[in-house]
Amino acid sequence: MLRVAVPNKGALSESAASILSEAGYRRRSDSKDLTVLDNNNEVEFFFLRPKDIAIYVGSGTLDLGITGRDLALDSGAPVDEELSMGFGSSTFRYAAPSDQTWTVDDLAGKRIATSYPNLVRADLGSRGITADIIRLDGAVEISIQLGVADAIADVVGSGRTLRQHDLAAFGHTLCDSEAVLISRTGVEPAKHARQFIKRIQGVVFGQQYVMIDYDCPRTILEQASALTPGLESPTVAPMADPEWVAVRAMVPRKNHQQLMDDLSELGARAILASDIRSCRF
Numbered sequence: 001m002l003r004v005a006v007p008n009k010g011a012l013s014e015s016a017a018s019i020l021s022e023a024g025y026r027r028r029s030d031s032k033d034l035t036v037l038d039n040n041n042e043v044e045f046f047f048l049r050p051k052d053i054a055i056y057v058g059s060g061t062l063d064l065g066i067t068g069r070d071l072a073l074d075s076g077a078p079v080d081e082e083l084s085m086g087f088g089s090s091t092f093r094y095a096a097p098s099d100q101t102w103t104v105d106d107l108a109g110k111r112i113a114t115s116y117p118n119l120v121r122a123d124l125g126s127r128g129i130t131a132d133i134i135r136l137d138g139a140v141e142i143s144i145q146l147g148v149a150d151a152i153a154d155v156v157g158s159g160r161t162l163r164q165h166d167l168a169a170f171g172h173t174l175c176d177s178e179a180v181l182i183s184r185t186g187v188e189p190a191k192h193a194r195q196f197i198k199r200i201q202g203v204v205f206g207q208q209y210v211m212i213d214y215d216c217p218r219t220i221l222e223q224a225s226a227l228t229p230g231l232e233s234p235t236v237a238p239m240a241d242p243e244w245v246a247v248r249a250m251v252p253r254k255n256h257q258q259l260m261d262d263l264s265e266l267g268a269r270a271i272l273a274s275d276i277r278s279c280r281f
């Protein structure tokens with residue numbers, strides 16, 4: 001039985017659950033369930049706090065886990081990334097009241113509130129900066145106005161929370177994060193774990209592409225193929241009308257509407273985009 005950790009709540013849990021479900025694994029029936037046994041696929045899922053997941057995987061208690069790169073880094077647990085999962089992207093930044101200009105050197109001797117103390121300590125240490133780290137569990141953006149900190153180091157998604165509290169990020173990015181599938185460092189995933197990783201990869205990769213189908217006059221096939229090169233090369237099939245061919249290719253989801261406009265402009269017709277639910281390469 002493969003043992004896999006999944007975020008039980010928070011920013012990563014819903015997307016993680018829907019990818020697992022799309023990959024054919026059993027969903028939990030209640031959001032309070034802490035385990036789900038998927039006998040058909042011989043996988044047991046453990047629904048844990050995302051912050052704790054790298055600790056379980058790094059200790060070898062669980063085989064694989066889904067967590068945030070920033071959380072895995074802060075845990076210090078010995079884990080490797082098997083796969084970037086394409087959601088939960090954020091940056092980890094220093095921030096302080098926006099009415100002053102801050103540099104990272106200004107943090108020396110200041111109080112910095114964060115839920116990621118190890119990440120911050122390591123970063124300051126590497127720059128030779130000594131500061132007082134105040135460890136908070138969440139809602140870190142409010143700590144300055146409540147008087148317990150001078151600056152913060154926190155996750156920035158849209159940036160809305162910083163703006164709402166009149167804060168501005170400054171300095172370098174400590175971590176470019178997203179949801180990742182992790183395994184224990186130095187342990188080559190066994191056959192069953194590799195199959196699991198491939199299934200998840202199939203869904204994640206599929207979500208980043210769409211399938212484009214279109215009818216193409218032979219006269220513009222070369223230009224149209226250049227726009228839709230596919231992974232290897234586009235599939236070109238004959239049509240009843242010898243002047244036309246049918247073309248099919250995977251294209252990146254990003255900007256695919258612009259690509260469809262360009263194909264249409266070129267003279268392609270009946271241009272269709274469809275979702276790819278899963279794939280293998």
Ligand SMILES: Nc1ncnc2c1ncn2[C@@H]1O[C@H](COP(=O)(O)OP(=O)(O)OP(=O)(O)O)[C@@H](O)[C@H]1O
Nearest residue numbers: 009010011012050051068088089090138155157177
């Ligand atoms: N607003 C956001 N946008 C994108 N990713 C985010 C956002 N907030 C958190 N994350 C990512 O989600 C992970 C943390 O998840 P979450 O916030 O659910 O955990 P937590 O803060 O420990 O729990 P909780 O918020 O329930 O106390 C991190 O990897 C973080 O980068």
Ligand SMILES: O=P(O)(O)OC[C@H]1O[C@H](OP(=O)(O)OP(=O)(O)O)[C@H](O)[C@@H]1O
Nearest residue numbers: 138139140155156157158159160161162
């Ligand atoms: O840039 P934004 O899109 O505004 O998102 C960033 C906020 O989202 C997360 O908080 P979360 O909702 O997880 O609450 P928490 O602070 O209690 O962890 C994070 O810790 C920031 O506070």
Ligand SMILES: [Mg+2]
Nearest residue numbers: 010011138139
């Ligand atoms: Mg949070």
